[in-house]
């Protein structure tokens with residue numbers, strides 16, 4: 001009888017230990033399952049840049065004038081200015097080292113928009129020192145549209 005009791009006792013102890021182990025393993029699985037919940041939904045891939053955010057190409061409605069004796073100037077009447085059909089004081093500095101402008105009347109802007117040739121002389125650039133105590137006179141540019 002005594003041996004049976006002992007055997008039963010051992011068996012119960014083993015069973016209890018197994019239960020504890022099973023419980024512990026179950027908790028571990030539950031905990032890892034819980035912490036893994038965040039990573040179970042993979043982060044969405046980095047959003048690709050939307051095509052609409054890329055800079056728009058130069059507007060095809062702009063009109064650029066041909067500048068005589070050019071040295072870095074650029075004369076462009078924007079499509080918005082053409083549509084406004086008002087007088088435009090065009091800054092043609094571009095990459096030149098001095099400011100010059102082309103003043104276009106409202107009529108001239110309308111003619112440029114209509115494709116009619118318009119030739120306008122720019123304002124005169126400021127005189128600059130020639131390095132010998134004198135001045136180099138300013139210059140103008142003839143700007144031709146269309």
Ligand SMILES: [Zn+2]
Pocket residue numbers: 071073096098100125139141
């Ligand atoms: Zn110039």
